Amino acid sequence: MKLYAIIVAGGTGRRMGAEIPKQFLELGGRPLLMHTIERFREYDSSTEIITVLPEDQIRHWIELQEKYSFNVPQTLVKGGSTRFQSVKNGLEFVETPGLVAIHDGVRPFVSPDTIKRCFETAARLGNAIPAIPPSDSLRLVTGDSSSALDRQHVRLIQTPQVFKTGIIKEAYNQDYRPEFTDDAVVVEGTGAQINLVEGNRENIKITNPEDLLISNAFLSKGNL
Amino acid sequence: MKLYAIIVAGGTGRRMGAEIPKQFLELGGRPLLMHTIERFREYDSSTEIITVLPEDQIRHWIELQEKYSFNVPQTLVKGGSTRFQSVKNGLEFVETPGLVAIHDGVRPFVSPDTIKRCFETAARLGNAIPAIPPSDSLRLVTGDSSSALDRQHVRLIQTPQVFKTGIIKEAYNQDYRPEFTDDAVVVEGTGAQINLVEGNRENIKITNPEDLLISNAFLSKGNL
Numbered sequence: 001m002k003l004y005a006i007i008v009a010g011g012t013g014r015r016m017g018a019e020i021p022k023q024f025l026e027l028g029g030r031p032l033l034m035h036t037i038e039r040f041r042e043y044d045s046s047t048e049i050i051t052v053l054p055e056d057q058i059r060h061w062i063e064l065q066e067k068y069s070f071n072v073p074q075t076l077v078k079g080g081s082t083r084f085q086s087v088k089n090g091l092e093f094v095e096t097p098g099l100v101a102i103h104d105g106v107r108p109f110v111s112p113d114t115i116k117r118c119f120e121t122a123a124r125l126g127n128a129i130p131a132i133p134p135s136d137s138l139r140l141v142t143g144d145s146s147s148a149l150d151r152q153h154v155r156l157i158q159t160p161q162v163f164k165t166g167i168i169k170e171a172y173n174q175d176y177r178p179e180f181t182d183d184a185v186v187v188e189g190t191g192a193q194i195n196l197v198e199g200n201r202e203n204i205k206i207t208n209p210e211d212l213l214i215s216n217a218f219l220s221k222g223n224l
Numbered sequence: 225m226k227l228y229a230i231i232v233a234g235g236t237g238r239r240m241g242a243e244i245p246k247q248f249l250e251l252g253g254r255p256l257l258m259h260t261i262e263r264f265r266e267y268d269s270s271t272e273i274i275t276v277l278p279e280d281q282i283r284h285w286i287e288l289q290e291k292y293s294f295n296v297p298q299t300l301v302k303g304g305s306t307r308f309q310s311v312k313n314g315l316e317f318v319e320t321p322g323l324v325a326i327h328d329g330v331r332p333f334v335s336p337d338t339i340k341r342c343f344e345t346a347a348r349l350g351n352a353i354p355a356i357p358p359s360d361s362l363r364l365v366t367g368d369s370s371s372a373l374d375r376q377h378v379r380l381i382q383t384p385q386v387f388k389t390g391i392i393k394e395a396y397n398q399d400y401r402p403e404f405t406d407d408a409v410v411v412e413g414t415g416a417q418i419n420l421v422e423g424n425r426e427n428i429k430i431t432n433p434e435d436l437l438i439s440n441a442f443l444s445k446g447n448l
Contacts, residue, residue, distance in 0.1 A: 134358075135431050135432075137405055140378060141377050148403070148409045149378065150405075154364060157360055181374075182372075184363075185372045204359070205360065208425055217441030
């Protein structure tokens with residue numbers, strides 16, 4: 001089956017307190033987006049990569065690839081004003097039949113096993129998303145008060161979220177709704193049931209300055 | 225007001241895949257439990273430290289303190305078969321009036337600001353627990369299926385959980401119930417409302433091998 005990976009990199013850098021958008025931050029001497037893309041090519045070198053970036057970063061990304069001699073062929077796609085629109089733009093370059101992994105550009109530590117579990121389960125069941133149990137207690141906040149939430153019933157959701165291409169393209173024909181915070185929820189909007197597979201704990205989303213520190217630690221232990 | 229810190233260190237080492245219990249793993253050249261205890265003495269050097277350990281580790285902990293010339297005075301207390309019983313054993317050494325912080329022995333990266341916010345809010349309102357928003361999407365698992373959980377309404381709960389001593393001692397007079405997974409829930413069992421304050425993202429619980437890697441990264445950046 002034809003494999004695609006839509007790598008969504010929407011960061012503008014504001015949240016990290018840095019000038020550089022998160023996806024271009026250096027990790028092991030290269031922009032971290034390069035590491036992320038390579039994970040999918042390592043799993044299957046025929047995977048077609050579709051990289052979605054804010055329009056004003058596309059030129060810079062091309063220059064970075066030249067500078068670092070990064071030669072993975074990609075379809076470069078302009079992002080939209082929401083993550084929903086960005087993924088939708090990427091899906092225009094995906095054909096049926098096939099499987100598509102939709103992955104955060106700032107999750108370079110996804111393991112080969114997580115990618116494998118997602119693709120294999122989605123091939124059988126139509127979709128698969130990686131999840132891990134939380135290490136902390138949880139509480140549900142309602143207005144000024146909060147109540148305990150049994151963490152045994154909660155999972156932290158990662159990417160790649162993998163789908164049969166026909167299923168996800170149909171799901172993205174729905175009108176945008178604010179509750180569409182990830183691709184699984186968009187697919188649920190069509191009535192499908194979502195399949196959870198095991199993620200990997202290192203597969204963090206690089207969001208805060210602490211995350212970059214953590215990333216360098218993972219890197220030094222040979223995780224990339 | 226008199227300040228206490230009950231440091232609960234119940235790890236046996238099995239979950240880390242190591243012989244050494246988690247609280248004794250080396251971090252920056254010393255068992256990490258020493259770092260954790262020091263955080264509270266740095267906040268207020270008069271804080272009375274109550275360290276709760278499995279009975280068969282107490283002798284080893286005394287030897288480690290001699291070996292590393294660690295001189296913080298502590299009341300050493302035998303743990304129970306549940307976390308509930310361990311905390312209850314520690315509370316026998318706490319007097320009223322006062323404030324008591326109940327803290328995981330394997331959270332050495334709690335920041336001075338988090339400790340301050342917890343003590344100050346608990347002094348005003350009776351209790352305070354540190355919380356941070358999750359970085360990942362969340363799902364609620366029910367049997368074989370799962371559904372999206374709006375992460376904007378969920379908080380990851382850390383320690384120290386701080387209480388007026390009278391309130392927490394009364395709460396621990398309740399009979400044990402399986403839902404008593406942290407001290408906040410025990411206090412809620414008496415009808416009290418819990419107050420959330422801001423935690424700090426580095427304040428992780430060292431549970432998995434990856435966490436030790438992360439810890440060394442924090443350490444190298446001067447977080448201890």
